[in-house]
Amino acid sequence: MSCLQAFSFPESVNNTGMHELSIAENLRNLVLETAGKEKLKKVTGINICFGQLVQIVPEIFKFAFEECVRDTIAMGARLDIEIKPVKLECRKCQAEFTISENLFVCVQCGSDNIVIKEGKELFVKSIEGE
Numbered sequence: 090m091s092c093l094q095a096f097s098f099p100e101s102v103n104n105t106g107m108h109e110l111s112i113a114e115n116l117r118n119l120v121l122e123t124a125g126k127e128k129l130k131k132v133t134g135i136n137i138c139f140g141q142l143v144q145i146v147p148e149i150f151k152f153a154f155e156e157c158v159r160d161t162i163a164m165g166a167r168l169d170i171e172i173k174p175v176k177l178e179c180r181k182c183q184a185e186f187t188i189s190e191n192l193f194v195c196v197q198c199g200s201d202n203i204v205i206k207e208g209k210e211l212f213v214k215s216i217e218g219e
């Protein structure tokens with residue numbers, strides 16, 4: 090049994106134009122590549138984390154991923170998905186805060202001059218296997 094440290098996709102996932110299936114394919118490639126490096130014979134569990142702005146439906150994603158890993162060593166692996174809140178920074182007063190709704194206004198000074206710091210990424214937190 091091995092458990093890996095968190096790592097992220099090479100490119101952050103754009104919240105428009107990236108479909109569950111293409112994200113699932115990216116994840117499969119990453120999982121199989123990592124499993125190969127770690128010399129795993131079987132992948133039993135995958136823990137991932139999405140930023141809230143990556144608009145995926147977990148059920149559809151799980152289904153797409155199961156299809157992607159059919160006949161690979163990751164077939165049947167448990168997929169745990171966590172959704173991370175969106176983290177923003179105000180350009181005006183440098184406040185950092187998280188939002189739960191799509192309200193892109195600074196909680197401290199009310200400015201809408203906001204940058205997204207986190208929320209568009211997909212992280213693979215760990216891969217379990219044997």
Ligand SMILES: [Zn+2]
Nearest residue numbers: 179182195198
């Ligand atoms: Zn502010």
